[in-house]
Amino acid sequence: MGDMLVKLYDLPDGAPRLRALRDAGVVVRAAMPYEKQDVVTWVRGRFGDAWAGECEAAFARQPVACFVAAEDGRLRGFACHDCTCPNFFGPMGVAAEARGRGIGSALLLCCLHAMAARGYAYAIIGGAGNGDIYRKAVGAVDIAGSTPGVYRDRLARDAAAG
Numbered sequence: 574m575g576d577m578l579v580k581l582y583d584l585p586d587g588a589p590r591l592r593a594l595r596d597a598g599v600v601v602r603a604a605m606p607y608e609k610q611d612v613v614t615w616v617r618g619r620f621g622d623a624w625a626g627e628c629e630a631a632f633a634r635q636p637v638a639c640f641v642a643a644e645d646g647r648l649r650g651f652a653c654h655d656c657t658c659p660n661f662f663g664p665m666g667v668a669a670e671a672r673g674r675g676i677g678s679a680l681l682l683c684c685l686h687a688m689a690a691r692g693y694a695y696a697i698i699g700g701a702g703n704g705d706i707y708r709k710a711v712g713a714v715d716i717a718g719s720t721p722g723v724y725r726d727r728l729a730r731d732a733a734a735g
Contacts, residue, residue, distance in 0.1 A: 574700045574701060574702055574720060574721075575700075575701065575704075575715055575716060575717075575718075575719040575720040575722065576697050576698060576699050576700065576701060576715075576716040576719035576720075576722050576723075577697070577698040577701045577704055577707050577708075577713040577714060577715055577716060578695055578696070578697060578698075578713060578714050578715075578716050579662070579685060579695060579696045579697075579698060579707070579711050579712070579713045580694070580695060580712065581685055581686075581688055581689035581693055581694055581695055581696055582689065582694055583712070584682065584685055584686060584689065584711060585682065585710075585711065587679060587682030587683060587686060590675055590678060590679040590682065591679055591683075593675065594642070594674070594675060594676065594679055597674070598644050598645065599642055599643070599644045599649060599671075599674070599676060600642070600643050600644070601640060601641070601642045601676070601679045601680060601683060602640065602641065602643075602683075603636065603637060603639070603640055603641075603683075603687075604631075604632070604637050604639040604640060604641045604651070605637070606632065606637055608641070609629070609632040611648070612628060612632075612639065612641060612648065612651060613625050613628050613629055613632070615648045615651070616628045616651055616664075616666065619666060619668065619669075620664065620666045623664075624664040624666065627653060627656035627657055627663070627664050628651065628653055628656070628664070630653075630655075630656040630657070631653035631654070631655070631656050634655055638653055638654045638655045638656065638684075638687070639651060639652070639653045640652050640653075640680050640683040640684055640687075641680075642667070642671075642676045642679065642680055644671070648668070649667060649668050649671040649676055650665070650666060650667035650668060650671060650676045650677060650680055651665065651666060651680065652664075652665035652666075652677075652680035652681060652683065652684045653665070653684070654684045654685075654687065654688050654696070655688070657699060657723060657724070658697070658699070658723055660688070660693050660695070660696060660697055661696070661697050661698075661699045661723075662681070662684055662685060662688070662696045662697065662698045662699070663698055663699050663700070663701075665677060665680055665681060665684070667680075677706065678706075678710045681707070681710055681711065682710070682711070685711060697716070698713055699722060699723055699724060700722060700724045701713070701715075
């Protein structure tokens with residue numbers, strides 16, 4: 574699971590995806606500060622403590638660096654940026670029952686466009702997992718030698734050295 578690089582100055586337009594999802598009853602938007610506890614709890618319950626911690630960091634940014642997808646008042650997905658490191662995209666997750674509908678790619682594009690608006694020319698997708706998703710959606714490329722990258726277990730490494 575290495576890192577990937579995305580050119581933010583060459584992103585596809587996300588508006589058609591957002592409109593199609595809205596027409597299907599799914600709203601993708603920036604999270605609001607007052608939603609922090611609900612979103613973090615949802616993330617923790619589906620994706621674990623590490624992603625919940627990164628999501629909390631996204632809510633500490635101004636503006637909030639987290640986007641959510643909701644349907645009928647229920648969260649369906651989330652995506653964050655600038656959490657673990659500046660200029661990093663992720664984490665991102667979509668509820669198992671909502672996958673395959675384009676929610677993930679819409680959340681990805683919202684985050685990446687927000688990063689471009691902040692002045693970044695490139696974004697790093699840290700520990701990309703299934704890189705095919707990012708290659709297809711935004712033309713991401715692998716960063717050679719980036720495994721294990723920034724997500725290596727620093728506590729274990731420091732304990733072994735000390």
